Amino acid sequence: MSATSLREGRSDPAAHSISLVLNGQPRQLDVLPWTTVLDLLREQLDLTGSKKGCDHGQCGACTVLLDGKRVNACLTLAVMLDGRDLTTIEGLANGDQLHPLQEAFVRHDAFQCGYCTPGQICSAVGLAREGRAQSRDEISELMSGNLCRCGAYNNILDAIEEALPATRGEGGA
Amino acid sequence: MNPFAYSKPAAVNEALRLAGPNARFIAGGTNLLDLMKENVTRPERLIDINGLPLRGIDATASGGLRIGALVSNADLAWDARIEQRYPLLAQAILAGASPQLRNMASTGGNLLQRTRCYYFYDAGVPCNKREPGSGCPAKDGLNRIHAILGASDDCVAVNPSDMCVALAALEAVVIVAGPQGERRIDFADFHRLPGDTPERDNVLADDELILAVELPAEGFAAHSRYLKIRDRASYAFALVSVAAALELDGGIIRAARLALGGVAHKPWRRQEAEEVLIGKPASDETFALAADLLLEGARPLAHNGFKIELARRAVVRALGDAAHSIQHQGGRP
Numbered sequence: 001m002s003a004t005s006l007r008e009g010r011s012d013p014a015a016h017s018i019s020l021v022l023n024g025q026p027r028q029l030d031v032l033p034w035t036t037v038l039d040l041l042r043e044q045l046d047l048t049g050s051k052k053g054c055d056h057g058q059c060g061a062c063t064v065l066l067d068g069k070r071v072n073a074c075l076t077l078a079v080m081l082d083g084r085d086l087t088t089i090e091g092l093a094n095g096d097q098l099h100p101l102q103e104a105f106v107r108h109d110a111f112q113c114g115y116c117t118p119g120q121i122c123s124a125v126g127l128a129r130e131g132r133a134q135s136r137d138e139i140s141e142l143m144s145g146n147l148c149r150c151g152a153y154n155n156i157l158d159a160i161e162e163a164l165p166a167t168r169g170e171g172g173a
Numbered sequence: 174m175n176p177f178a179y180s181k182p183a184a185v186n187e188a189l190r191l192a193g194p195n196a197r198f199i200a201g202g203t204n205l206l207d208l209m210k211e212n213v214t215r216p217e218r219l220i221d222i223n224g225l226p227l228r229g230i231d232a233t234a235s236g237g238l239r240i241g242a243l244v245s246n247a248d249l250a251w252d253a254r255i256e257q258r259y260p261l262l263a264q265a266i267l268a269g270a271s272p273q274l275r276n277m278a279s280t281g282g283n284l285l286q287r288t289r290c291y292y293f294y295d296a297g298v299p300c301n302k303r304e305p306g307s308g309c310p311a312k313d314g315l316n317r318i319h320a321i322l323g324a325s326d327d328c329v330a331v332n333p334s335d336m337c338v339a340l341a342a343l344e345a346v347v348i349v350a351g352p353q354g355e356r357r358i359d360f361a362d363f364h365r366l367p368g369d370t371p372e373r374d375n376v377l378a379d380d381e382l383i384l385a386v387e388l389p390a391e392g393f394a395a396h397s398r399y400l401k402i403r404d405r406a407s408y409a410f411a412l413v414s415v416a417a418a419l420e421l422d423g424g425i426i427r428a429a430r431l432a433l434g435g436v437a438h439k440p441w442r443r444q445e446a447e448e449v450l451i452g453k454p455a456s457d458e459t460f461a462l463a464a465d466l467l468l469e470g471a472r473p474l475a476h477n478g479f480k481i482e483l484a485r486r487a488v489v490r491a492l493g494d495a496a497h498s499i500q501h502q503g504g505r506p
């Protein structure tokens with residue numbers, strides 16, 4: 001659906017009014033029931049950090065943090081955000097101070113094209129908060145929801161392995 | 174996605190009142206929205222059930238656990254009681270999908286996820302499950318992932334769930350509510366074989382809501398194993414999977430449960446395959462007997478013949494691992 005038709009949705013009688021906290025800010029939005037969170041972010045709110053890789057839950061490029069938990073924005077409806085707390089890649093840094101996982105990704109060159117990166121980082125923030133991954137193998141298994149077509153996996157794992165102790169439990173969201 | 178009306182009831186009664194053939198409940202949305210994007214499902218109304226009080230995991234009077242339909246797959250797999258008392262279930266869930274999807278996916282939705290048959294997902298081609306009477310292109314087409322057991326002339330699709338294979342082995346009970354009140358459905362009777370009505374995956378009616386899944390007290394915690402064989406190490410559906418559970422007494426099998434995933438329209442169990450194990454030593458020879466019985470009557474299609482031998486070996490391997498209490502992350506070999 002094009003950006004224009006979504007914007008027109010604001011006066012559409014089918015639109016629902018929702019309140020949420022988006023990247024720390026309370027927001028009130030009118031959304032059409034069939035708009036996904038990913039389309040809301042990218043087309044309506046100009047938050048294009050979350051990427052659309054597959055639009056079917058198969059790649060993880062759209063990973064965001066909903067109430068602190070990592071989810072796929074492409075398979076979540078915007079109308080279901082009412083009353084919830086959403087953090088995207090745009091909301092991780094504190095001003096100019098990058099999130100430890102963002103810093104680690106830069107330090108380890110954990111990308112080539114960068115398309116999967118926002119999803120990888122949000123997913124890693126969720127992983128840290130879950131506190132279930134200790135070993136590199138466990139990180140790898142629990143990051144399997146994020147594909148990287150450039151195959152930057154080794155550096156991605158290095159970055160997460162390094163930043164995990166600093167991030168664990170805190171979650172950054 | 175087609176336009177639809179949206180409502181979010183706060184009570185079960187209200188949700189049931191809104192239900193009907195043109196409406197769909199939405200929980201995690203991970204299967205339903207996928208199918209709606211492909212125009213495979215085009216509901217006129219979505220009933221968001223996330224406002225219903227179905228998120229608890231509670232002890233039952235008979236010593237088991239009652240899992241609310243809205244408990245997420247992640248919360249269930251990582252619940253301390255499930256990890257300790259029903260590791261088979263935790264393993265199966267963690268072998269499925271991705272961490273993101275498991276955060277979203279619900280217990281009820283997992284039971285109702287639809288087949289991953291490529292033709293079912295492609296609204297541009299015939300499919301008896303999607304459009305009854307239109308034909309089954311999978312039967313003589315690309316059928317590498319399809320059924321070797323219990324299939325019909327009308328449909329050779331498999332149930333893709335990992336969690337359900339463990340629930341079948343654990344003999345869970347599905348509790349549903351409908352206009353007539355509540356009913357309890359044994360897990361073995363919940364999903365069905367395709368026969369000549371492949372459009373029906375299970376026995377739930379359009380106006381029925383899953384409230385909970387109940388686990389009996391026995392969880393086979395000491396000796397169980399979920400083994401999943403797939404095309405890549407993680408984040409892929411099963412080609413074949415096995416839920417194996419044993420009760421041992423000095424190396425002799427006292428009780429056994431065995432269910433196969435990825436091979437039929439429902440988790441595949443057979444009483445004879447479990448009974449043959451009782452009273453015998455936990456050895457590969459014994460396990461092979463069970464594997465042969467479980468796979469009796471298996472029929473290959475053009476591209477999935479490999480599944481028969483794969484399943485046979487996976488059963489022997491899973492039973493062996495269960496006997497030796499060997500478990501691997503994400504159900505891996």
Ligand SMILES: Cc1cc2nc3c(=O)[nH]c(=O)nc-3n(C[C@H](O)[C@H](O)[C@H](O)COP(=O)(O)OP(=O)(O)OC[C@H]3O[C@@H](n4cnc5c(N)ncnc54)[C@H](O)[C@@H]3O)c2cc1C
Nearest residue numbers: 200201202203204205269270279281282283285334335383
């Ligand atoms: C890329 C990908 C990979 C996956 N890999 C795996 C895998 O390896 N193994 C595996 O097992 N699964 C896998 N899944 C499937 C996933 O587990 C299911 O999509 C999920 O469990 C469905 O739960 P949900 O809550 O999101 O259901 P929804 O999508 O919300 O609903 C599914 C269906 O159930 C109905 N429904 C939901 N709750 C109720 C209720 N309480 N009562 C009545 N009806 C209800 C809905 O109306 C709908 O028809 C994968 C999914 C994706 C997208």
Ligand code: SF4
Nearest residue numbers: 290300309328329330
């Ligand atoms: S196997 Fe079943 S789901 Fe697949 S095309 Fe045939 S009828 Fe449709």
Ligand code: FES
Nearest residue numbers: 053054055060074
């Ligand atoms: S775009 Fe959401 S998982 Fe690929």
Ligand code: FES
Nearest residue numbers: 112114148149150
């Ligand atoms: S860096 Fe290109 S897809 Fe991951």
